[in-house]
Amino acid sequence: MRNPTTTTEVDVHLINAPDVVPELSCYTTNLVAYLEADDPGVKTRLAHAVRLAVRLDGGSGDLVFSQHARVDDSATHDPLGYRGAPDWALAAGDLDAELTRSGRVLTVADTFHLPWSPAHETAHSPHWLLLLGRRDGHWLVGDHFCALTPLGAQEPFLGWLDDAALERALTPHAPWPAEIDNRDRHALGAAVEPVLADRFRWLARSAGEAPAAPAAAPDGWTCVLPEVLGRISGVLTEDETAAARYGDDLWAASRHYTYRLEVLAANGEICAEDAAAAAMSWGELPKVVRFAAESAARGRPRAGLLERTFDDLVRTNTKTTAGPASEA
Structure with a gap:
């Protein structure tokens, strides 16, 4: 991963990095990196889970997309769901607790506030990141996403962000247009509620979480x-x-x-x-x-x-x- 100038030297012993992550969407790339620590076969499972499905919502031209079946839930792991907090103080405490519990956190950022993104201070878009460690008021952030976008090249990133920089990166931007809201809702493969788009957001496992039931043809999905x-x-x-x-x-x-x-x-x-x-x-x-x-x-x-x-x-x-x- 690229490591531009950061506020603190990266301690490689803190990093439990997976091997090379496939070049997918920003959601799926970092989802695979999150899951692989506990599920070494997730990349192959994802390949089999890829299937494009669509549904028409509202007007005749309002499409909802589902890119793949869920790969985050299994017999040994509870499924992921969105978590949120209305302010940074609460979010930081919950993120630190989840980092301690799970060793990593999948968070929802905004490309507008990511200095390594070609969309920095240009375009708003949800973007998933990994939190991998915390010390001395700084957070170790990993972003495996790599792509040539219309705004320029995005390279993977690994570095320390101070508390203010992470708060800025995760600051919610809402409301989103319908197509982005639906993209967030179906990012795990099936609809996940609540999306909590107006809050600081991350994803976490919970024994009380239940994946949405598969959509059947009568509900409008084409698969x-x-x-x-x-x-x-x-x-x-x-x-x-x-x-x-x-x-x-x-x-x-x-x-x-x-x-x-x-x-x-x-x-x-x-x-x-x-x-x-x-x-x-x-x-x-x-x-x-x-x-x-x-x-x-x-x-x-x-x-x-x-x-x-x-x-x-x-x-x-x-x-x-x-x-x-x-x-x-």
């Missing part, structure tokens, strides 16, 4: 990939604002499916040639969606290009559906 892609294509080609609103969700799906294909091909579960073709199509998706969003903003929607891109995704993914089926 079969060709149907999912067709449903998304329909929304994006009919609503000129949809490409901009859901670009991040489709970028995350691209990274998740590319990872799934790599793991399943390496394990011999699907044909490597078929996986490579499908991965190429997934890699093109966020580029096309971003281009379509920018073009629509200039008054030139690209419905035909979007439709062809989704048709290509359906075609190249028909031979790569090996692995256990998962529910939303």
